């Protein structure tokens with residue numbers, strides 16, 4: 421995927437099935453997208469922004485307008501990765517009509533390549549309706565953050581036979597409905613493996629093992645900018661929160677000691693006159 425010319429589309433992601441693992445991260449702002457774009461096949465404007473940007477307890481509570489604004493920001497900052505925007509909870513469950521309206525609005529207003537919805541068999545008809553209306557869909561099965569009413573509701577799915585069968589049935593239903601790829605979140609390895617071996621579209625894992633066709637992480641988790649709680653599946657690649665604190669401390673000390681600003685940071689000052 422790295423040598424792709426121009427922006428990767430959903431067909432480019434689809435062609436990643438069974439190949440070099442797809443690299444995916446979340447992005448929410450223009451500068452963030454600029455930093456991540458060259459390294460990623462897919463950037464997700466996830467509704468995780470409710471927690472990692474807006475300080476909410478769960479991913480519920482963000483509006484379609486908020487998602488569209490962040491989707492536009494990420495599109496402005498990227499030119500290579502396939503950009504997918506989450507439809508937030510409450511914007512697609514009532515009827516196919518509501519779902520198509522939300523998906524089409526997001527697709528047109530942001531110029532993104534696809535939208536993402538959470539759920540399995542119960543939303544398969546909705547996914548099919550959105551795809552029929554011309555908007556590509558990324559599915560999301562397993563642990564569904566939009567169903568969580570609090571932090572304690574984030575639980576690994578598919579640990580028992582019944583749960584495993586449900587996650588597998590959900591993934592098959594979403595694939596049959598026409599999704600171009602599926603995120604599998606918080607699921608045991610054998611379930612993620614079976615789904616990946618069964619469906620014809622790429623699976624993108626988060627807490628779902630290397631068996632998947634690609635991986636995604638919530639970027640602030642990955643770089644230490646969100647530390648309220650860190651799931652077991654997160655690997656920390658940087659500690660930007662710590663660096664930010666150190667920078668703020670050094671700046672505060674300089675300002676209070678009169679060391680900042682220096683002459684080089686001032687306008688209209690002639691060195692010799694000082």
Ligand code: KIV
Nearest residue numbers: 446466467468603638
């Ligand atoms: O909202 C989000 O960031 C997501 C990822 C966890 C896949 O859905």
